[in-house]
Amino acid sequence: MVLKVLGSGSSGNCYILESDTEALIIEAGVPLKEVKISLGFNIRKIAGVVVSHSHGDHAKYVTEYEKAGICVYKPYEGRLPFDVYGNFFFKDFELEHDVPCFGFYIKHPEMGALVYASDTEYIKWRFKDINHILVEANYSDDLVEKDAVNREHVLRGHMSLKTALDFISTNDNPNLRTVCLLHLSASNSDADYFLQKTKETVKYGSDCYIAEKGKEIILDLVPF
Numbered sequence: 001m002v003l004k005v006l007g008s009g010s011s012g013n014c015y016i017l018e019s020d021t022e023a024l025i026i027e028a029g030v031p032l033k034e035v036k037i038s039l040g041f042n043i044r045k046i047a048g049v050v051v052s053h054s055h056g057d058h059a060k061y062v063t064e065y066e067k068a069g070i071c072v073y074k075p076y077e078g079r080l081p082f083d084v085y086g087n088f089f090f091k092d093f094e095l096e097h098d099v100p101c102f103g104f105y106i107k108h109p110e111m112g113a114l115v116y117a118s119d120t121e122y123i124k125w126r127f128k129d130i131n132h133i134l135v136e137a138n139y140s141d142d143l144v145e146k147d148a149v150n151r152e153h154v155l156r157g158h159m160s161l162k163t164a165l166d167f168i169s170t171n172d173n174p175n176l177r178t179v180c181l182l183h184l185s186a187s188n189s190d191a192d193y194f195l196q197k198t199k200e201t202v203k204y205g206s207d208c209y210i211a212e213k214g215k216e217i218i219l220d221l222v223p224f
Helices: 032-038 062-067 148-155 161-171 191-201
Strands: 002-007 014-018 023-026 046-050 083-085 088-094 102-108 112-117 132-136 178-182 207-210 216-218
Touching (some): 002 032, 014 032, 023 102, 046 062, 046 083, 046 088, 178 191, 191 207
Parallel strands (some): 023 046, 112 132, 132 178
Antiparallel strands (some): 014 023, 083 088, 088 102
């Protein structure tokens, strides 16, 4: 299983979980054409799409997928106990944003269990024996501009590095293989510093990454 980052931030979010035979799209914040290019124009490979909330940087291109006959799960319009797209099992959970917003617990035989959460002030849930964490670390308190209006805009509905690290630490376990930080603010974050602090947080040698456009990360359950 490969995680492909097509966008991570306010300009558009989209991630692909791709195996040899199928793919799950997380967020529809970039044009479908970019997904097609990443998949070698094999649109049949797309098992489905999951979208966390209605903001444009996550949901702008939902209609393109639906018009192409691709299943799109939008829990902010109606929730299901769980769903299955191909071999991808997923279940949503509530997040804390300024509109209804959801994270996803996703399982696949090739990658094990993954938790995805973005655009939230905190995550009140704890997960058992997860293998991969994709979590927002939007800003650092000491980097946010002091202007009160800007500070309120940044803090509302987004996760700080400290809160993200607390979540990672709480869910750290010997089976955790991958931690990837998402949705870093262009002006209120420092990728190198964020990555360093993440590596210091994990206890079992998990691989740590920053989601950057064009990045590909192996998420196989076993290292061979």
